[in-house]
Amino acid sequence: MTTVSPIPALLPTYAPYPFPLIRGEGDRVFDNQGQAWWDFYGGHCVCVTGHSHPTVVKALAAQAGSLLFYSAAAALPVRDRAATQITAFAGMDSAFFCNSGAEANENALKVALLLTGRKKLAAFEGGWHGRTLLALSVTDDPKITEPFADQLVPTLRLPFGDLAALASADFSDIAGVIVEPIQSMAGIKTTSRQWFKALRTKCNATGTLLIFDEIQTGMGRLGTPFAAQFYGVRPDLITSAKGLASGVPMGALLMTAAVASKLKGGDLGSTFGGGPLACAALLATVEVITSEGLMGKAAAAAAHLRQELTGSVVTEVLGEGLLLGLRSVHSAALKKHLLSRNILVGGSGDPTVLRLMPPLNVSGEALLALIAAIHSFVLEHP
Numbered sequence: 001m002t003t004v005s006p007i008p009a010l011l012p013t014y015a016p017y018p019f020p021l022i023r024g025e026g027d028r029v030f031d032n033q034g035q036a037w038w039d040f041y042g043g044h045c046v047c048v049t050g051h052s053h054p055t056v057v058k059a060l061a062a063q064a065g066s067l068l069f070y071s072a073a074a075a076l077p078v079r080d081r082a083a084t085q086i087t088a089f090a091g092m093d094s095a096f097f098c099n100s101g102a103e104a105n106e107n108a109l110k111v112a113l114l115l116t117g118r119k120k121l122a123a124f125e126g127g128w129h130g131r132t133l134l135a136l137s138v139t140d141d142p143k144i145t146e147p148f149a150d151q152l153v154p155t156l157r158l159p160f161g162d163l164a165a166l167a168s169a170d171f172s173d174i175a176g177v178i179v180e181p182i183q184s185m186a187g188i189k190t191t192s193r194q195w196f197k198a199l200r201t202k203c204n205a206t207g208t209l210l211i212f213d214e215i216q217t218g219m220g221r222l223g224t225p226f227a228a229q230f231y232g233v234r235p236d237l238i239t240s241a242k243g244l245a246s247g248v249p250m251g252a253l254l255m256t257a258a259v260a261s262k263l264k265g266g267d268l269g270s271t272f273g274g275g276p277l278a279c280a281a282l283l284a285t286v287e288v289i290t291s292e293g294l295m296g297k298a299a300a301a302a303a304h305l306r307q308e309l310t311g312s313v314v315t316e317v318l319g320e321g322l323l324l325g326l327r328s329v330h331s332a333a334l335k336k337h338l339l340s341r342n343i344l345v346g347g348s349g350d351p352t353v354l355r356l357m358p359p360l361n362v363s364g365e366a367l368l369a370l371i372a373a374i375h376s377f378v379l380e381h382p
């Protein structure tokens with residue numbers, strides 16, 4: 001008799017926490033036993049306004065009750081308001097809405113290829129941009145790119161933050177260059193304003209479109225609306241997703257007037273992109289970030305963590321705002337220890353770096369719990 005191995009109804013793609021989650025509130029999530037967990041992972045850098053923020057929930061309920069969906073075949077006032085709101089927040093001129101980070105990057109790279117007529121892209125070592133084919137072309141993660149090596153678009157890959165390598169690179173045939181202003185998956189790697197300015201200057205000189213992948217760095221996380229403001233550089237295109245609508249799936253391609261004016265109707269499109277629910281959630285998200293001073297709170301929380309973690313098992317606090325990396329040679333044991341204290345954090349591609357990307361309104365109580373748990377690690381693992 002042959003036994004058939006059971007195939008789970010839900011395809012396993014990720015090793016989940018050892019408990020299911022039932023609900024969330026602010027900076028905490030609750031499991032099926034009613035236990036609370038401090039969420040420093042933020043549902044993978046998504047929950048900028050905290051879990052189920054009442055303003056977001058109310059906006060969603062009202063929108064669901066009046067118009068749940070209509071595609072771009074109809075003009076929707078809520079979509080127009082969302083575009084006005086997010087372009088003003090980001091300091092850009094025009095928005096195209098889609099549904100995810102990879103889709104935003106795919107469209108940004110497509111726009112660069114389309115508008116320049118060039119066939120090559122540029123990106124940086126350690127960059128992570130998504131799982132669709134153009135996004136994979138610029139992603140530096142061989143375990144997910146290698147099976148598709150023959151189908152990827154040729155990409156010049158440069159070291160991140162290296163001024164000399166940038167100066168000597170040939171961009172004359174490069175359509176677009178994409179960069180995560182802070183490389184998150186690579187282990188929260190940052191670089192200088194000077195390097196971003198040099199990248200902008202180089203793109204201006206060669207007609208290469210500069211794309212900031214702000215899927216993690218945007219929506220107030222660095223203490224400014226987007227990293228573009230933090231680093232003082234205006235890219236041609238910004239891609240956003242994750243926190244954009246507080247967890248309602250949404251992506252956006254934010255562009256300058258110069259880029260938007262060259263695109264024709266039909267160049268970009270999406271059935272669900274800019275749906276009324278996502279747009280209502282985006283409007284509520286920006287309202288909460290601005291009216292509750294969440295950018296200032298994010299910067300203050302980050303400064304507090306930096307100060308309190310100095311001299312602990314964490315040898316370096318990396319990153320900016322609430323996109324932080326905790327460097328420790330004991331990171332695997334520390335992650336386990338934090339889980340035992342009901343604290344969720346993220347790993348990264350660097351085995352010595354844990355990631356913190358909590359809601360921007362993370363409470364003082366949560367910060368205290370994290371700091372105390374990290375300090376207790378040393379006592380319990382002498």
Ligand SMILES: Cc1ncc(COP(=O)(O)O)c(C=O)c1O
Nearest residue numbers: 100101102128129130215216241
């Ligand atoms: C920097 C960055 N870009 C793009 C993506 C892809 O976004 P999505 O998973 O929504 O397709 C991610 C996802 O983790 C990301 O961190």
